[in-house]
Amino acid sequence: MKAGQSFGRREFLKTTGEALSLFTVAIHLPSQIANATEGGSKRIKREAPHIRRLLDEMDSKGSRFWSVPQKDGELLYFIIKATRSRNVLEVGTSHGFSAIWIGLGLEETGGKLTTIEIDKERYNLARKHVNEAGLSQRITSIRGDAHVEVTKLEGPFDFVFLDADKEGQMDYFNKLFPKKLVPGGILAVHNAIRHAHSMKDYLDMIQKHPDFDTVILSVTMDDGFCLSYRHRVS
Ligand SMILES: C[S@@+](CC[C@H](N)C(=O)[O-])C[C@H]1O[C@@H](n2cnc3c(N)ncnc32)[C@H](O)[C@@H]1O
Numbered sequence: 001m002k003a004g005q006s007f008g009r010r011e012f013l014k015t016t017g018e019a020l021s022l023f024t025v026a027i028h029l030p031s032q033i034a035n036a037t038e039g040g041s042k043r044i045k046r047e048a049p050h051i052r053r054l055l056d057e058m059d060s061k062g063s064r065f066w067s068v069p070q071k072d073g074e075l076l077y078f079i080i081k082a083t084r085s086r087n088v089l090e091v092g093t094s095h096g097f098s099a100i101w102i103g104l105g106l107e108e109t110g111g112k113l114t115t116i117e118i119d120k121e122r123y124n125l126a127r128k129h130v131n132e133a134g135l136s137q138r139i140t141s142i143r144g145d146a147h148v149e150v151t152k153l154e155g156p157f158d159f160v161f162l163d164a165d166k167e168g169q170m171d172y173f174n175k176l177f178p179k180k181l182v183p184g185g186i187l188a189v190h191n192a193i194r195h196a197h198s199m200k201d202y203l204d205m206i207q208k209h210p211d212f213d214t215v216i217l218s219v220t221m222d223d224g225f226c227l228s229y230r231h232r233v234s
Contacts, residue, residue, distance in 0.1 A: 043107040043108060044103075044104065044107050044133065044134050044135060045104070045107070046077065046104045050132070050133070050134075051100075051104070051133060054100070054129065054132055054133055055070070055073070055097070055100065055101075058095060058096070058097045058100070058129060059097065061095070062097065065094045065095040065097070065122065065125075066094055067094050067095060067097035067098060068097060068098045068101075068163065068190060068223070069219075069220045069222070069223065071219040071220050072098070072190070072219055072220060072223060072225070073097060073098055073100075073101035074101065074219075075219050075225070076098055076101045076102050076105065076161065076188070077101045077102070077104055077105040078105075079105075079159070079186065079188070079227075080102055080105030080106060080108075080109065080111070080159060081105045081108050081109065083158070083159065083186060084109050085105070085106070085109060085111055085158045085159035085185075085186070086106070086109050086110060086111030086112070086158060087111060087112060087155070087156070087157050087158050087159075088102055088106065088111060088112065088113045088114070088157060088158070088159045088160070088161070089113075089114050089115075089116075089150075089153065089155070089157045089159075089160045089161070089176075089180075090102060090113060090114070090115040090116070090160075090161045090163065091115075091116050091146040091150065091160075091161070091162045091163065091164045091172060092116070092117065092146070092162070092163035092164030092165075093115040093116065093117035093122065093123065093126045093141060094117065094119075094122050094126065094163075095122055095125045095126050095129060096115075096125070096126030096127075096129040096130050096139075096141075097129075098161065098163060099113060099115045099126060099130060099139055099141075100129065100130065100133050100135060100139075102159075102161065103130065103133065103135040103138050103139045104133075104135075106138050107135070107138065111138075112138055112139075112140065113138060113139045113140070114139075114140045114142065114153060115139060115140070115141055115142070116141075116142045116143075116144060116146040116149045116150070116164075117141065117142075117143060118143070118144060118145050118146065118164070120143065123141060123143040126141055127141050146164055146168075146172070147168060147171055147172070147175070150172060150175045150176065150180075151175055153180065154180075155176070155179065155180030155181070156179065156180050156181060156182045156185070157176070157180055157181055157182065157185060158181075158182050158184070158185040158186070159185060159186050159188070160176060160180075160181060160185070160186070160187050160188065161188045161190070162187070162188070162189045162190065163189075163190040163191070166191060166195045166198035166199050167198050167199065169189055169199045169201075169202035170199075170201050170202045170205065173187070173202060173205075173206070177211075177230075178211075181230055182230070183230055183231065183232045183233070184229075184230065184231075184232045185229075185230050186227060186228065186229055186230070187206075187212075187227075187228045187230070188225055188226070188227050188228075189202070189225065189226040189227075189228075190223060190224075190225060191223050191224060192216050192223075192224040192225055192226035193216065193218055193222070193223060193224025194222060194223045194224060196224075199226075202226075203216070203226060206226065206228050209228070211230055211231055212228040212229060212230055212231065213228070213229045213231070214226060214227065214228040214229075215227050
């Protein structure tokens with residue numbers, strides 16, 4: 001599916017199939033399995049009452065903070081676990097809703113999230129929420145302009161979630177690829193359907209890029225994700 005096209009049921013089923021094959025490629029990376037330290041029985045689970053309360057409360061304020069819909073949070077959680085991702089970067093924390101979903105996935109893989117937010121109030125609120133979730137050991141919050149902060153991070157990351165300024169995707173990509181995204185890693189861009197017009201340059205580029213398999217899909221039939229899997233061998 002190309003940027004700007006409508007997204008019918010048939011297209012949804014087609015891209016869902018493509019996405020499943022993408023996950024099949026991405027999962028079961030032997031080196032990652034060998035190195036993985038699972039979270040153990042004390043890990044924080046999404047079913048825990050304090051997590052459910054917190055996520056419900058944050059979701060109810062989601063439109064004010066532009067956070068991903070609950071279903072998209074669940075997809076992030078699913079992908080992190082399915083791909084056994086361990087070193088994750090998020091650009092655009094807002095109040096920390098998607099960060100907590102990613103953090104819950106990382107509880108199961110033993111990984112870490114670094115998340116960047118430019119706005120002071122939202123950065124402080126996200127830290128409060130991460131703390132309430134009990135995930136502060138797993139999630140490092142950085143306050144600043146991600147276009148600058150990304151250049152200071154060493155990486156490499158095996159999962160990157162871009163959910164800040166939509167026009168900035170190409171610049172983030174150029175700062176992350178090739179050194180800061182591992183072969184076999186995934187680049188996930190939110191709002192690839194709803195805001196396709198604001199990231200057309202990126203969507204056109206990534207769908208043709210020889211080093212990536214890319215699918216555009218939507219769980220909510222609305223916002224949409226652009227998921228790009230970096231081939232292990234180029
Ligand atoms: C759509 S919201 C993120 C929602 C969050 N991922 C969630 O689902 O809970 C986008 C956030 O990106 C932040 N942002 C925009 N431009 C940024 C930049 N250049 N660097 C860091 N954060 C930025 C905004 O302040 C806003 O809080």
